[in-house]
Amino acid sequence: MVFSSISFIYYFLPCVIILYYIIPKKFSNLILLISSICFYVYGEPVYIFLMISTTLVVYFCSLFIDRYRDKKIKKLIYILGLSIPIGSLFVFKYLDFITVNINTLFQTKLQVLELALPIGISFYTFQLLSYIIDVYKGNVKVQKSFIKLATYVSLFPQLIAGPIVRYQTIEEELDNREHSLENFAYGVTRFVIGLAKKVLIANSLGQFCNIFLTINEKSVIFYWIYGISYSLQIYYDFSAYSDMAIGLGRIFGFHFLENFNYPYISKSITEFWRRWHISLGSWFKDYVYIPLGGNRKGKFILLRNIFIVWLLTGIWHGANWTFITWGLMFGGLLTIEKFLIKDKLDKVPNVFRRIYVLFFIMISFIIFNSPDMNTAINHIIGLFGVNGEKLINGETIYYLRSYFIIIVAAIIGSTPLINMCVKKIKEHKNIKKIKNVMEPIFIIAMLIIVTGYLVDNSFNPFLYFRF
Amino acid sequence: MKFDMSDKIKNITISILFIFTISVVLIMNIVKKDNEISIAERRKLAKFPELSMEKFYNGELREQFDKYTMDQFVFRDNFRKIKAFVELNLFRKKDINNLYEYNGMIIKQEYPLNEKSVENIVDKINTINENYLNESNDVYYTIIPDKNYFADEKYLKMDYSKLQEKMNNKLIDMKYINIFECLNLEDFYYTDTHWKQENLKKVSDKISSEMNFKDRIVTTFEEKEITDFNGVYTGQLQVKTKQDTIKVLTNEIIKNSKVYNFETKKYDDIYNLEKVKSGDKYDIYLSGATPLLTIENKSVKIPKKLIVFRDSFGSSLVPLFTEAYSEIILIDTRYIATKYLKDLVEFENADVLFIYSTLVINNSASLK
Numbered sequence: 147m148v149f150s151s152i153s154f155i156y157y158f159l160p161c162v163i164i165l166y167y168i169i170p171k172k173f174s175n176l177i178l179l180i181s182s183i184c185f186y187v188y189g190e191p192v193y194i195f196l197m198i199s200t201t202l203v204v205y206f207c208s209l210f211i212d213r214y215r216d217k218k219i220k221k222l223i224y225i226l227g228l229s230i231p232i233g234s235l236f237v238f239k240y241l242d243f244i245t246v247n248i249n250t251l252f253q254t255k256l257q258v259l260e261l262a263l264p265i266g267i268s269f270y271t272f273q274l275l276s277y278i279i280d281v282y283k284g285n286v287k288v289q290k291s292f293i294k295l296a297t298y299v300s301l302f303p304q305l306i307a308g309p310i311v312r313y314q315t316i317e318e319e320l321d322n323r324e325h326s327l328e329n330f331a332y333g334v335t336r337f338v339i340g341l342a343k344k345v346l347i348a349n350s351l352g353q354f355c356n357i358f359l360t361i362n363e364k365s366v367i368f369y370w371i372y373g374i375s376y377s378l379q380i381y382y383d384f385s386a387y388s389d390m391a392i393g394l395g396r397i398f399g400f401h402f403l404e405n406f407n408y409p410y411i412s413k414s415i416t417e418f419w420r421r422w423h424i425s426l427g428s429w430f431k432d433y434v435y436i437p438l439g440g441n442r443k444g445k446f447i448l449l450r451n452i453f454i455v456w457l458l459t460g461i462w463h464g465a466n467w468t469f470i471t472w473g474l475m476f477g478g479l480l481t482i483e484k485f486l487i488k489d490k491l492d493k494v495p496n497v498f499r500r501i502y503v504l505f506f507i508m509i510s511f512i513i514f515n516s517p518d519m520n521t522a523i524n525h526i527i528g529l530f531g532v533n534g535e536k537l538i539n540g541e542t543i544y545y546l547r548s549y550f551i552i553i554v555a556a557i558i559g560s561t562p563l564i565n566m567c568v569k570k571i572k573e574h575k576n577i578k579k580i581k582n583v584m585e586p587i588f589i590i591a592m593l594i595i596v597t598g599y600l601v602d603n604s605f606n607p608f609l610y611f612r613f
Numbered sequence: 614m615k616f617d618m619s620d621k622i623k624n625i626t627i628s629i630l631f632i633f634t635i636s637v638v639l640i641m642n643i644v645k646k647d648n649e650i651s652i653a654e655r656r657k658l659a660k661f662p663e664l665s666m667e668k669f670y671n672g673e674l675r676e677q678f679d680k681y682t683m684d685q686f687v688f689r690d691n692f693r694k695i696k697a698f699v700e701l702n703l704f705r706k707k708d709i710n711n712l713y714e715y716n717g718m719i720i721k722q723e724y725p726l727n728e729k730s731v732e733n734i735v736d737k738i739n740t741i742n743e744n745y746l747n748e749s750n751d752v753y754y755t756i757i758p759d760k761n762y763f764a765d766e767k768y769l770k771m772d773y774s775k776l777q778e779k780m781n782n783k784l785i786d787m788k789y790i791n792i793f794e795c796l797n798l799e800d801f802y803y804t805d806t807h808w809k810q811e812n813l814k815k816v817s818d819k820i821s822s823e824m825n826f827k828d829r830i831v832t833t834f835e836e837k838e839i840t841d842f843n844g845v846y847t848g849q850l851q852v853k854t855k856q857d858t859i860k861v862l863t864n865e866i867i868k869n870s871k872v873y874n875f876e877t878k879k880y881d882d883i884y885n886l887e888k889v890k891s892g893d894k895y896d897i898y899l900s901g902a903t904p905l906l907t908i909e910n911k912s913v914k915i916p917k918k919l920i921v922f923r924d925s926f927g928s929s930l931v932p933l934f935t936e937a938y939s940e941i942i943l944i945d946t947r948y949i950a951t952k953y954l955k956d957l958v959e960f961e962n963a964d965v966l967f968i969y970s971t972l973v974i975n976n977s978a979s980l981k
Contacts, residue, residue, distance in 0.1 A: 147675075152682040156642060160635040191670050331624035334631045350704070362725065544769050548707040555704075582623040590630050597686075598696035604683035605654065605693065605710070605849075 193264035212288035243465035303394035309405035309425035323399030333396030340389025351379035653848020697851035719846035726771040734977035752787040754967035763798035805844020829937035834862035898928035904949035913939035
């Protein structure tokens with residue numbers, strides 16, 4: 147089930163919210179757990195058992211780690227507790243990729259398993275890993291209630307598309323969380339805005355990108371608009387899911403951390419990664435980079451650590467050379483920024499710094515969205531007219547005119563401009579009163595418009611009556 | 614931060630409105646009777662899926678339920694109108710699902726040219742020519758341009774010149790009748806793909822002239838208005854358009870001629886007025902989509918046969934040829950495979966006309 151669907155908004159969500167708020171508070175986590183399992187089973191009826199069993203393994207291993215803190219066996223159990231989730235992630239997500247590459251490299255005929263990728267495995271695996279690592283290090287108290295731990299892991303607002311919520315973020319809220327009108331209304335607002343971002347902007351940009359990918363008559367300008375549009379699409383798609391997750395979490399009293407902070411205003415790649423998919427970046431920093439020594443053990447170790455982190459970051463996104471290239475590209479850029487150009491970059495005017503960042507982000511996402519490296523290279527060189535295409539053609543003009551407003555709205559929305567305007571409005575008492583009247587109207591209007599789009603998804607006309 | 618009373622009211626309003634909206638819609642969707650069909654889309658709407666463990670595990674149940682929730686959503690057509698309004702007026706998109714409004718008319722943007730499809734139909738026509746036709750047949754073909762051909766240059770259009778060129782170069786032993794110059798946008802319905810029969814006199818004259826039977830059509834036509842008409846695009850693109858009307862060109866020859874339907878094994882009039890009650894009133898012309906029909910005109914003294922391979926555009930054009938032939942056989946190879954024709958149709962000494970619209974030529978996979 148996805149958040150941007152009729153079945154979620156108008157069937158699942160009202161049932162869960164009503165049940166959650168009418169049933170006694172002591173059963174709140176149980177209601178959330180059951181709902182989350184139903185949510186997961188709806189989309190993934192087979193691999194629910196994988197998620198439950200992996201959670202059980204981590205649960206018991208953590209209990210043992212806590213029990214035997216002073217014993218040597220603690221490390222063995224810790225390794226087991228890490229291996230099972232990492233192992234299942236490896237088998238389902240990466241084994242076939244490794245097999246295919248071994249077969250290509252060594253001309254072998256090893257069997258490819260073609261296992262379906264369980265939904266959300268990358269997210270819940272990382273959450274389980276962060277929990278057991280934090281228990282091992284003593285950063286969090288072990289959770290003795292399996293229901294509470296399972297609720298944390300499977301919580302439907304963040305189960306399938308993040309953000310990666312650290313156990314310590316919601317540790318207290320699992321036991322004791324505040325339910326207030328303010329939280330509920332904030333959650334609704336955040337959820338609906340995320341929904342609008344996804345359905346109205348991200349999906350529309352996705353249509354445009356699909357047109358580019360399928361059309362025969364491309365042009366140089368079309369390549370550029372595609373690069374810009376896909377960069378916007380992935381931002382809106384991903385940040386919208388985070389908005390919806392944060393909003394839904396708040397409806398049930400949870401405070402998840404922000405996952406995006408206007409990444410496209412960054413003045414360096416370093417800054418970009420402090421603003422983009424913050425939960426992933428901080429996860430790798432805290433659980434890979436720092437334990438490997440970070441920048442405290444000399445230049446060579448630092449370079450090694452950067453390479454490992456960005457290789458893993460790329461791989462986390464998918465089992466394909468494009469994702470690995472994407473990750474390593476950022477590793478390279480960050481290394482260059484850190485060691486070669488940092489002082490020089492600080493002196494460059496902000497506008498040029500932003501152009502530099504946006505250019506490489508665009509290139510990286512062109513690679514990210516390509517099915518293979520050949521296509522990625524083709525699309526990149528297309529930006530510079532090397533493929534022999536015209537600078538512009540009729541098709542480009544038509545689609546640019548058709549999607550111009552969406553693209554411009556997306557660009558403006560990706561900056562803090564709107565937020566700044568809203569903040570300014572809040573400062574004026576009379577205007578704030580008007581805003582407080584308009585806001586509920588705006589939220590319901592967005593919900594209605596989004597519903598129109600979602601309902602239209604099943605639109606499938608025929609020329610002749612099919613019955 | 615000082616808590617403002619109006620913030621509290623705002624929060625209450627947002628919370629209540631949201632819960633109320635999603636709950637009431639849930640109840641309405643459960644309680645309301647499911648709709649059987651969508652007139653706008655001309656199809657059956659999804660029903661509540663049958664529950665089975667197999668479907669549950671293979672994901673089919675989820676897909677069917679998702680489709681059901683969208684198809685049966687309360688006030689579905691109104692919500693679709695909202696989407697169309699937002700896309701066209703707020704986001705200023707030029708088309709929705711390749712449909713656009715132009716001067717009160719809905720037009721499908723048929724683009725790009727599908728060269729493989731053109732080659733496919735050329736192969737099919739040449740195969741028919743090779744298998745069924747000989748020197749006793751005078752063979753012709755014509756191409757009907759779709760509305761997009763006549764629309765503004767700012768819209769995307771397939772390469773019509775290339776389409777005609779490909780067909781002219783590859784079709785063997787048949788004469789091309791170019792009717793592009795005979796038509797303009799006003800000759801088509803505002804809300805449908807098809808052309809208006811009352812505007813087809815010039816097309817009929819061109820074809821009959823090229824095929825040498827113009828002098829056999831002497832009786833004048835009388836134009837009769839039959840009914841208001843909401844074409845196939847009504848409801849697909851939720852915009853305001855001009856109103857269409859179905860008119861027929863009739864005379865005593867047409868009234869006295871009968872149409873034999875090989876599928877139903879019945880005779881009907883050329884203009885089947887019972888179709889006024891149907892979902893697609895264009896079916897008035899020759900009763901709509903059928904694989905094999907024969908128009909029998911007993912008033913012709915010297916028997917003369919015309920065989921027309923056609924799509925739905927032929928339904929409104931071919932009746933205008935009735936006076937010139939004792940027998941006109943209409944074959945729609947979207948509904949009958951050509952291999953069955955040898956048992957059903959006698960091709961000897963017949964004039965043969967292939968008449969297809971650019972829409973079918975560009976999407977010829979449906980031809981058998």
